[in-house]
Amino acid sequence: MRHVALLLPLSALAGCTLLTDPGRVRFGDPADAGPSLDAGPSFDAGPSFDAGPSLDAGPSFDAGPSLDAGPSFDAGPSFDAGPSFDAGPPRDAGPVTTCGDGVVEPGEACDDGFTTACGPCNATCTGPGTGATCGDGSLCADVEACDDGNGASGDGCSASCAVEPSWICVGAPSVCGYDADDDGHAAPADCDDTDPTVHPGAREVCNGRDDDCDGFADDDLVGLAPRAVGTYALQAYSLAVTWIPARGMGAVVWASERGPGSYELRFTRIDASGAAVIADRGVATTTHEPLRMDVAWDGTAWAIVYVGEGPARHVRVSDAGDVITAAEPLPGVGHVPGFYSDVAQGDGEIGVVVQASAFETRGLILRGGTLVSNTLLHTTTSGLSASPEVAHVGGGVYAAIFDERGESGLRYQRFDASGLVGSSVRLFTGGAQEIVSDAIGERSSGRVVVTHYDLSSGAAEVLLLEPSGSRFASHPYYGGLVFLAAADDGTVLALPQASIPGLRVRVSDGVAYPPVPALADAWYHLAGLGGTANRYVGVFGRGGMVYSQVLTCF
Numbered sequence: 002m003r004h005v006a007l008l009l010p011l012s013a014l015a016g017c018t019l020l021t022d023p024g025r026v027r028f029g030d031p032a033d034a035g036p037s038l039d040a041g042p043s044f045d046a047g048p049s050f051d052a053g054p055s056l057d058a059g060p061s062f063d064a065g066p067s068l069d070a071g072p073s074f075d076a077g078p079s080f081d082a083g084p085s086f087d088a089g090p091p092r093d094a095g096p097v098t099t100c101g102d103g104v105v106e107p108g109e110a111c112d113d114g115f116t117t118a119c120g121p122c123n124a125t126c127t128g129p130g131t132g133a134t135c136g137d138g139s140l141c142a143d144v145e146a147c148d149d150g151n152g153a154s155g156d157g158c159s160a161s162c163a164v165e166p167s168w169i170c171v172g173a174p175s176v177c178g179y180d181a182d183d184d185g186h187a188a189p190a191d192c193d194d195t196d197p198t199v200h201p202g203a204r205e206v207c208n209g210r211d212d213d214c215d216g217f218a219d220d221d222l223v224g225l226a227p228r229a230v231g232t233y234a235l236q237a238y239s240l241a242v243t244w245i246p247a248r249g250m251g252a253v254v255w256a257s258e259r260g261p262g263s264y265e266l267r268f269t270r271i272d273a274s275g276a277a278v279i280a281d282r283g284v285a286t287t288t289h290e291p292l293r294m295d296v297a298w299d300g301t302a303w304a305i306v307y308v309g310e311g312p313a314r315h316v317r318v319s320d321a322g323d324v325i326t327a328a329e330p331l332p333g334v335g336h337v338p339g340f341y342s343d344v345a346q347g348d349g350e351i352g353v354v355v356q357a358s359a360f361e362t363r364g365l366i367l368r369g370g371t372l373v374s375n376t377l378l379h380t381t382t383s384g385l386s387a388s389p390e391v392a393h394v395g396g397g398v399y400a401a402i403f404d405e406r407g408e409s410g411l412r413y414q415r416f417d418a419s420g421l422v423g424s425s426v427r428l429f430t431g432g433a434q435e436i437v438s439d440a441i442g443e444r445s446s447g448r449v450v451v452t453h454y455d456l457s458s459g460a461a462e463v464l465l466l467e468p469s470g471s472r473f474a475s476h477p478y479y480g481g482l483v484f485l486a487a488a489d490d491g492t493v494l495a496l497p498q499a500s501i502p503g504l505r506v507r508v509s510d511g512v513a514y515p516p517v518p519a520l521a522d523a524w525y526h527l528a529g530l531g532g533t534a535n536r537y538v539g540v541f542g543r544g545g546m547v548y549s550q551v552l553t554c555f
Contacts, residue, residue: 100126115143135162138174147175190214207535207554209490219490219554220514222505222536227548230540231269231281233257239307239525240547241295242271242540243346246489246531249273250320252303253540254284255547256291264290266305268322273535275549282322285314293341293388300349301369306331306342313342313355317370326370331355333365333375345391345399345442352399352416354378354391362389362403364416374418379403379425392442392449394468398422400449402440411436411453413470426470429453429462441485441493443508448473450493450508452483463495463504465511474511478504484539489531494552496527496539517552 098106103114111122111129119141123130133141138150147158147170154160157168157177164170169187170177178187184197192214193199203212211218230253244251251271256264269281287309294307302317302325312334317326331342334357342355350368357363360381366373378401390402397417404411411429415422428451429436438453447468454461461483465474480497487493487508494517496503503517527539530551537552 120144140173150174225551227550228275229546230277231547239291239294240540241526242528244528245298254296275551285316285328295344297344297346297351299351306344332372343391345393347393354389354401376416378414390440392440394442404436439485443487484527486527486529488529488536
């Protein structure tokens, strides 16, 4: 709190009596025995209330000069009383030297422009180097571009140890190779030294050649975007695709469920990109779920073979999807419901292998829908063949593969229009349950590629067979059910019904290509496209649609 002193003027004392008394002054005393009210002079016996000069008896409040009695706050010169912070010359009092720049500078005994010890000057420019001797086979870095151990020119490394034009030299002693196409790679690493686009590290393109010299032609397969080719109701139980290189077109067939006890076979044609070129058409109906179907060109029509009710049947369809011959049992085949059949494209005809009776597997050849031959391939007393396969191997010959369920094995037998060709061969023994297989013929070699998957053990294998059925090569394969296709480029692709890498083999020597990348969807059937651009096409069902997808190289 602030306290304030109150000063009153004399007029404020008018109601008061002022008395004097030796030694004291009293207020309000009426008895005054002395003289006049003011016995002495004026109330102020001295001069003014302030006996001295002004309240400040001296000069101004600051009796001295300014608050700073001296000069400026810094009585001396600037804060840095001496010269600059660096009192001496620059830190580097001498010149700069760089060993290897080819300039002899102070502190260097020599400088040959290199930093190698084997040059005229050593690596630190302090004295002579060991020296390089061209032709001694020892490569002196920077000084010699090559050294092949001789002093001759014309062999890639010149007499002065320089690489000659269009030659490539590596190592010490240098090994030189002539690069005829000047692509930076010499034979034999360059597998085609006449073409600068072919060399190790080149991009592999779809041309039937080994562009990157890794030993495989067109080996970088990729899956193009799937294409919807048709619709199905509820579930696609079976699908198949085929491609006819000579006609430049293919066909896709599948089964759709229309309701309880009612199924329909549908058909469409595709081009080399996998796109449908006609609207899908219903071509047959059946009262049982088709367990297996396939399609081939029989010389005048598309023949679809299937088992859906009673014996195996076939229906013939035009390019437009119109039914030419309505579905009817295959000629010469008995009533064996619920088992598979298969069909293969021949030369103006088709070959069919089917479980024809309770204990017989038969091979049929049809031309234009007419039966040409019907051959008994195998008889068993212990069970039925659940998954027969057929492949055309050229020259009118077909190879049949069939499971001997009761005998626990897989058998191989060839046939043609005249009957059996060669002897029956047991390919595989085992399988307390069904052995699922597929087969494809590679026309240029006549060899047959077969897969088998034992449902009991889970073991799978890809076999390469000579036409006689003898084993040429094999590859273990852990993909379950596997489908095969030949690309007409000497290779066959085995692709599983699962999202794991496919196996591609070269039929000429049985060598396996790098794995084909896994695809997102399960594949139900596969065909080779041939030609030089696209290689394979597969079909699968998903989300109420049937899709095709092309596998091709870049």
